[in-house]
Amino acid sequence: MLWITAALAACFLGIKWGLRDAPLLWFAALRALLGGGALALVALFQRRQIPSSFTAWAKITALGLVN
Numbered sequence: 001m002l003w004i005t006a007a008l009a010a011c012f013l014g015i016k017w018g019l020r021d022a023p024l025l026w027f028a029a030l031r032a033l034l035g036g037g038a039l040a041l042v043a044l045f046q047r048r049q050i051p052s053s054f055t056a057w058a059k060i061t062a063l064g065l066v067n
Contacts, residue, residue, distance in 0.1 A: 018027050051057055 015027075015031075018030075022030070051060065
């Protein structure tokens with residue numbers, strides 16, 4: 001539990017420092033890009049299959065837009 005608390009505190013510090021130097025929209029886009037890259041690396045290391053159907057990509061896009 002202490003590890004999770006420390007990680008969340010570090011995340012909030014990073015956000016506070018990042019917003020000091022970057023506009024809000026650019027910083028949000030950078031955070032999303034960084035998060036997507038991290039998820040892609042995890043999927044790559046776990047050898048996950050890339051979705052191939054249009055419906056899967058439509059659902060992924062819809063979830064990304066509302067998230």
